[in-house]
Amino acid sequence: xxxxxxxxxxxxxxxxxxxxxxxxxxxxxxxxxxxxxxxxxxxxxxxxxxxxxxxxxxxxxxxxxxxxxxxxxxxxxxxxxxxxxxxxxxxxxxxxxxxxxxxxxxxxxxx
Amino acid sequence: xxxxxxxxxxxxxxxxxxxxxxxxxxxxxxxxxxxxxxxxxxxxxxxxxxxxxxxxxxxxxxxxxxxxxxxxxxxxxxxxxxxxxxxxxxxxxxxxxxxxxxxxxxxxxxxxxxxxxxxxxxxxxxxxxxxxxxxxxxxxxxxxxxxxxxxx
Numbered sequence: 001x002x003x004x005x006x007x008x009x010x011x012x013x014x015x016x017x018x019x020x021x022x023x024x025x026x027x028x029x030x031x032x033x034x035x036x037x038x039x040x041x042x043x044x045x046x047x048x049x050x051x052x053x054x055x056x057x058x059x060x061x062x063x064x065x066x067x068x069x070x071x072x073x074x075x076x077x078x079x080x081x082x083x084x085x086x087x088x089x090x091x092x093x094x095x096x097x098x099x100x101x102x103x104x105x106x107x108x109x110x111x
Numbered sequence: 112x113x114x115x116x117x118x119x120x121x122x123x124x125x126x127x128x129x130x131x132x133x134x135x136x137x138x139x140x141x142x143x144x145x146x147x148x149x150x151x152x153x154x155x156x157x158x159x160x161x162x163x164x165x166x167x168x169x170x171x172x173x174x175x176x177x178x179x180x181x182x183x184x185x186x187x188x189x190x191x192x193x194x195x196x197x198x199x200x201x202x203x204x205x206x207x208x209x210x211x212x213x214x215x216x217x218x219x220x221x222x223x224x225x226x227x228x229x230x231x232x233x234x235x236x237x238x239x240x241x242x243x244x245x246x247x248x249x250x251x252x253x254x255x256x257x258x259x260x261x262x263x
Contacts, residue, residue, distance in 0.1 A: 084211045085235055087182065087203065088121055092230055095148065096125040099137060099228070102147035103129040 013057035018042075019050050023059060023073065030072040032065070124229035131219040134226045135194035138217070139164050148174070157181060166191055170199070180206050186215065194219050201232070211235070 013019055022036055037047040051071055054060035062071050127134050137143045141162040149158050159173045168188050175181040183204045190198035197217045204210045213234035220227045 084203070084209075085121060087205070088213070088232060088235075089123075091182075091184070092121070092123045092232075094151075095138075096123065096228065096230075098147040098150050099127055099134065100125060101150045102137060102143075103127050103133070105150075107128055 009057040010059060013053050013059055016050070016053075019054055022047075022050060022054065022071075026060065026071055026073045030070050032068040032070050034068065036071060121232040121235065122230065124227055126222065126225055126227050128225045131194040131221050131226045134228055135197070135219050138219075138228070139170075139197070141170075144172075148172075164188065164191065175206070182206065189214075 014023075018040065021040070025031060025036060025039070033044055033047055033051060036051070037044050040047065051060060051062065051069075055062055060071050060073060062069050064070075129137070137147060139162060141160045144160045144162070145158055148160070149156070154176075156176050157174060157178065160170070161172075162168075162170045164170075166188055170186045170188070171183070172186075173181045173183045184201055186199035186201045188197070188199055190196060195218065197215075199215045199217075200212065201215050202210055202212045211234075213232050216231045218229045220229070
């Protein structure tokens with residue numbers, strides 16, 4: 001399914017240490033391709049390839065600013081997963097709270 | 112997802128003042144579920160539950176504030192060991208059409224005259240992300256997660 005494929009791409013993107021370092025750098029704020037390439041000692045072309053992988057995985061978004069391309073963190077994929085965990089946490093809390101109230105009321109009625 | 116993908120586990124447990132038989136039956140019976148699922152609701156909403164309690168059978172549930180906002184969950188029963196254990200495959204779907212399939216194991220253990228009901232839900236594909244965040248300082252990420260989880 002589409003969502004699973006998107007998540008596959010996110011995990012594949014995170015499997016590379018250079019791409020993780022790029023994300024760490026972008027965690028400090030947006031940066032252009034040139035600014036990102038310098039500390040890694042990479043060519044612009046090499047760094048662009050990594051950014052493209054991160055962008056297709058939804059982990060990074062890029063915007064053209066003048067003659068440069070600015071990169072920033074995109075947290076859409078993370079939000080997707082966290083959204084589900086939150087939904088299920090709330091569902092289980094609701095179920096367990098409901099059961100507890102159900103039995104507490106039932107026992108209270110018996111006495 | 113491949114089988115090699117590590118997954119996140121959601122675990123919760125609660126002590127309930129009833130026997131494992133009573134808890135198991137209340138948890139799996141459709142009519143009882145309709146009662147306790149909404150028992151604490153302050154505003155009326157939609158709750159629909161159907162249960163075919165047999166291995167390979169399924170439980171379908173839909174709930175929400177209105178027809179346009181229904182969250183749905185289908186659980187297929189894999190193991191039914193009344194009143195000790197229930198294993199299901201759950202597929203949840205949101206009103207906007209997203210789905211997530213996970214495995215759920217619920218156990219009912221007798222404890223101090225009541226029952227400790229425990230839930231273990233596996234299959235959330237988040238371990239890589241979680242490991243990444245714990246290894247690398249992604250500035251602000253934890254704040255965002257915390258804000259997301261605690262938002263009202």
